[in-house]
Amino acid sequence: MGETVLVTGCSSGIGRATALRFREAGWTVYAAARDTDADAVRTLEDRDCRVVELDVTDEASVETAVGRVFEEEGGLECLVNNAGYGQFGAVEDVPMEKVRRQFDVNTYGPIRLMRAVLPRMRERGRGTIINVTAGFGGLTVPGLGIYTGSKFALESVSDALRQETADTGVNVVCVQPGLVATPFYDRALEEVESVEHTPAYADLYRALEEVESVEHTPAYADLYRALESIGVVREGGPGINRPERVAETIVAAATADRPDPTYRVGALAAFGTYAAAVVRGRLREAASRVGLRIASNGAVRRLLRRRRRE
Helix, strand or coil: CCCEEEECCCCCHHHHHHHHHHHHCCCEEEEEECCCCCHHHHHHHHCCCEEEECCCCCHHHHHHHHHHHHHHHCCCCEEEECCCCCCCCCCCCCCHHHHHHHHHHHHHHHHHHHHHHHHHHHHHCCEEEEEECCCCCCCCCCCCHHHHHHHHHHHHHHHHHHHHCCCCCEEEEEEECCCECCCHHHHHHHHHHCCCCCHHHHHHHHHHHCCCCCCCCCCCHHHHHHHHHCCCCCCCCCCCECHHHHHHHHHHHHHCCCCCCEEECHHHHHHHHHHHHHCCHHHHHHHHHHHHHHHCCHHHHHHHHHHHHC
């Protein structure tokens, strides 16, 4: 019997690309999504993936999905916790129900799934859990505190679990995807628009207004401009990962005999880790404030709009 993987968040982006890459590698793939009727999910069935309905915030849904995999396959070699979204907005502005929802999907959801698969993995003495975490390593900037907080929490849980399972044959891996050209950022912008904006954070929201699809503009306007000014980002998206590149990294981690604790995809993920470790305290905060002022400058915004139209 071949190897089996359960991948969450397969309706688009990284999840869908990962499911397809595992299938190409000969794995039995269970592709999970909340809406299994979506065209993007249904087409996975045409590629010989097994579609599973799964809401990571629902304990019963998690138990049902994992139970089906164990019943049909007898085991699970790899779990990929990819399902998630970004709640952008100033910490003061994001309502608590949205904060709870963000952590329920991005942090508690993966924990539910890990707890569901761990007993069987430990019993068999093998398995790999891969958690897709924050794109910028340990770096956060204004407007992303709720989102990065949920992902940093998942990284911390992953680090603890890795040590707890060190002698069991179960590997726990974090993949930091960098900036990826997926619909993730469209959803993030919708979440920003749904938040009541406090006037004190006008500059922040003006910067966030510049965020479009990552196919042309990375997730966060101030970061985009800063990277563009030093030549990292060019028209057409160098520096922005394709979902397929992240998928390749995930499959490589799943098939490694001794996977690394953390995989950083692309230069931006590595930059975030470096910046978080080296540029600390007041200096990092000052850099964020300068970037925000530049990002919200009307002349700069008009120039970028004109360049995108061209």
